Amino acid sequence: MQVLKFGGTSVASAENIRKSLAIVAKAAEQGPVVMVVSALGGTTDGVIGAGRAAEQANEDFREALQQLEERHVTAAHDLLGADAQHSAIAHVQAQFDELKQLCDGIFALGELSNRTLDRLMSYGELLSSQLIATAAQAYGLDAVWADARQLIRTNSRFGMAEVDMGTTEKQVAEFRGNQSANVWVVPGFIAADAHGAATTLGRGGSDYTAALLAAALGAEKLEIWTDVSGMMTADPRLVRGARPIARISYQEAMELSHFGAKVLYPPTIQPVMRRGIPLWIKNTFAPDDYGTLVEVAPPRTPAVVQGISSIGNLTLLNLEGSGMVGIPGFSKRLFEALARERINVILITQSSSEHSICVGVNAQDAGLAKIAVDEEFAVEIAAGRIEPLRPEADLAIVALVGENMKDHPGISGKLFGALGQNGVNIRAIAQGASEKNISTVIRAADVRKAINVLHEAFFEATKKQVNLFILGPGNVGSKLLEQLARQQPHLLEKMGLQVRVVAIANSRHCLVDENGLDLTAWPDELAAAPAQSLDDFTQLIIGRNLRNSIFVDVTANPAAAGIYAALLEKSVAIVACNKVAASSEYAHYARLKSLSKEFNASYLFETNVGAALPVIGTLNDLTRSGDVVRRMEAVLSGTLNFVFNHYDGTRPFAEVVRQAQAEGYTEPDPRLDLSGTDVARKILILAREAGQAMEMSDIEINGFLPPACLEGDVEAFYAQMAAHEAHFRALYDEAAAGGKRLKFVARYADGRASVGLQTVAPGHDLYDLRGKDNVVLFYTDRYVDQPLVVKGAGAGAEVTASGVFADIIRAARL
Structure with a gap:
């Protein structure tokens, strides 16, 4: 004897019922089959709704019942030939006449007791099982309808009755002895008490019906046919990578079903577990899939977590x-x-x-x-x-x-x-x-995030999903997106990182796709995307609550730096090209560092100093390993190095600066570079990372620009530089006369820091610095006479983007 149970989706339509009957017919070739069926999908909720409406004197219950009746009549038309249709439809109509009379009584009394509700709910399974039994006979199966109310005995606790297993086994045995049919079609979910009153076994009780019958019959196996291919490693509605579990123990299945695995009703396992009857969970719509076999002692597997x-x-x-x-x-x-x-x-x-x-x-x-x-x-x-x-x-x-x-x-x-x-x-x-x-x-x-995080940790050890929220797709940001698009396959294959850009925002628009944006089409899509404020973008990141989230700030916007704390408190990692936060008041800088540790969220800003050069990383490695930085000497502005390497008096100084801006070496406002403010921020950040509690006001800035150049807007800045060309030419001539070069140098020593223009003689470590290169010389307790030198390109959108990219990978791998 085999017991096969078909859920609501498996009998939701004539087409699905035919698929279920085909499965039963194949099983019947191997021996007798008990087919336990649920109500047509949604019917039970429909009759409950009608009953509740009647209780509240709402006559809408009549329309609800009429729609349910039409649905069952349609199923009979679609399922049966002309000969069988008439009697089946007449039976459906008779059942609904009873339902209407019952609801009329509820309407008149204004009361829906648990006993009446049980009787009301029983109609769903009675209707479906009788219709399916008629269809099974019409399809040539040796089938009989068996009333579960005559098979399963319960107490009178209406709503969730307790089963009298001894009486149930006797009644099942008696029915079996009086039947020769090869297929029994039995309504699930319902039973009866000693007085013959209809009771129910709780929501999901059709599974329980099947298990009770399997136990009473000593069945070879119990099969639960549903709309998924077995129990899954996680809820597939929450975890895309969830996969079926091939074989599992009763105890594990009990735990999973109790904790929300929707394919199995928890009490189902108990009757068959006591008898050692194997339980299969199969997919009606993919019957050839293996499904899940629940058994006493499944083969041992290497999986630690099922x-x-x-x-x-x-x-x-x-x-x-x-x-x-x-x-x-x-x-x-x-x-x-x-x-x-x-x-x-x-x-x-x-x-x-x-x-x-x-x-x-x-x-x-x-x-x-x-x-x-x-x-x-x-x-x-x-x-x-x-x-x-x-x-x-x-x-x-x-x-x-x-x-x-x-x-x-x-x-x-x-x-x-x-x-x-x-x-x-x-x-x-x-x-x-x-x-x-x-x-x-x-x-x-946090459930969706937590389950995905744990599934990734225990079932997807070779892959980690990383979700990026990128603010500022300008020169550097657009290069970063190009690099990400190019490297995504490599990161997945070689590093096991599935890096997805979930959102891209600028000052006007925000483009979002939780499944990952197409990085080849984002510019046009962003231009057409809805407007969104920075506060909205912050709430978007927090509200999405995605695992392994990283906020990437590729702006120079002080307001953007102001949202870091709120994100770190939600364990969102920060990768910042923006220097504002790390060079803000020391208390704020220290708080961000503290929040990063407290909430296990990276706060990385390597590109704040030297673009992609490993300046901050090297400094951190020195201090973490116990070394003490005594002195730093550096050229930290790729812009200023480019300008002074290209200015020789043959072209106006303002023209060289314009060239630097056009080639993407300057800040959006080039005055930050030429005033020395940007370099001051960088040496401040290095001093702080070396352990000094310094403020911006502690940095001595020795500027070289005439005061008039810093007045007005950017165009006024260029006009004033042109007007003061003689000043810049004099600086160059004085250096050239002594065989020296102009370098804008940052220095730190003994807790003091300064920045300013200097003339550098041949043989000095800074003399041969070309193009847009940066260099940092670390003098430490270990590097006393010969400094540790970090040198290379320190400006440019492509280079800076690669530094941001590297920080993203560092944050992703932590």
Whole structure:
């Protein structure tokens, strides 16, 4: 004997019913089959809605029932030939006449009791099973309809009746002895009490019906036919990379089904588990797929974790107080108070200090639970020995499940580390002694991120998804996007990084695609994208709550730097080309560094100094390894080095500066470069990274521009430089006369820093610096006489973009 159960989607239409019957016909070639069916998809919700409407004196219930009747009549037309249609449709209409009479009674009384609701809900499965039984006969199967109300006996707890297994087994045996048909078609979900009143087995009860019959019949196997190819490693609606689990133990399946695996109703497993009956989960729409086999002892696999699941709509109840310590009976009284109100406890955890007990319940039970518990402990609360019960809502449980976890140390550490790196805060933890399940309570808003993070950690070890939010697709930003587009396949293949650009924003528009933007078409799409403010963009990043998120700031905008703290507090990594934050007030700089550590979110700004040169990285390596930086000497402006390397008096100084700006070497406002402000920011950042608590006001800036050049707008700046050409020519001539070159130099020594134009003689480390190159000389306790030198191109959109790219990869790999 085989038992095959078909869910609502498997019988939702005539076409689907035919597919289900084809599966049954094939199984019947191997021996007798019990076909358990659910109501046509959506029918049960429809009749419940009609009943509730009738209870509230809303006559819309008539229209709702009429639509359901038409749907069943249509299914009969589509499913059956002319000979069988007439009687089947007449039966459907008779059933709906009863339904209408029942709802009329509810309407008249204004009351819908649990008993009446059970009877109301039973019609869905009765209608579908009788229709399918008629179709099975019409298709040539030796089929009979079997009324589950005559097979399965329950108590009279309407709504979720408890099964009398002894009586059920006797009734099934009697029916079997009186039948010779090869196929039984049985309605799921419904049963009857000792008085013959219809009862239901709870939502998902059709699975339970199938399991009860399989156990009573001693079936060879139970198959659950649904719309997915087995149990999955995670909910495929939340995790794109979720994959079927081929074989799994009863215990693991129980854990996963309890914690939200929707393909299996939790009590289903118990009857067949006791009998050792194999349970298959199969896909009606892909019957050749292997599915999932649930069995007593599946072959051992290398997989440590079998699946990840979740329960939403959770509230934690915290009972706390010093009066609980060392006093027996508090836990007993808590659970008894909840039990009296029939409140199910989903999760339990208690601190070893005995100062608090925490339990998780369904959110809808939280209000009643608080009343019950506060009443139970009213004396202790009044005396101040314990606090009133404190509910914490909007939570969920995410659970790791696997038999092999008990043999592998470090699973919990990997779990907590993966969640922590993505800013998912754990409110409570529970783990059974069997170590088959590790449950964590988190914010409901973090469930999607948490499950994806854990799936990536335990099932996709070779691939890590990284989500980028890029602000500022200007010269550097557009080059960065070109580089990302070019390198995406390489990063995935060689480094296991799936780097996706989720959003691109400028000062006017924001282009978003959570699945990753097309990096070849973004300019036109961005121009047509909706307008969005910086605050909106910040909320977009936080609200999307994607795993491994990185905000990439490729602007010089002070307002953009102002959102770093809010993002770091949400564990969003920051990669900043923008120098404003790192050179702002020291307290703010220090806070950002602290937030980066506190929330496990990288804050990287290598391109703040020297574009793609590893200046900050080298400095960090020195200090982390215990070296002390005593002195730094540097040319930190690719712009100024370019200008002074190209200015020889044959062309106006202003023209050379314009060339530098045209070639993308300057800041958007070139006055930042030529005034020395940009270089001052850079040496300030290096001094801070070397351990000095310095402010911008501590930097001595020895400028070379006439004051008039810094007045007005950028065009006035160029006009004034042209007017003061003699000043610039004099600077050049004086240096050239002594065989020297002009360099704008930054110096740091003994806690003091300065920047200014200097003449450099041949043989000096800075003399031969060409083009747009930068150089930094580190004099440390280890590099005393000969400095550690970092030298190379320090300006240009392509080079700077590559430095931002490198920081992105560093952040992604942490």
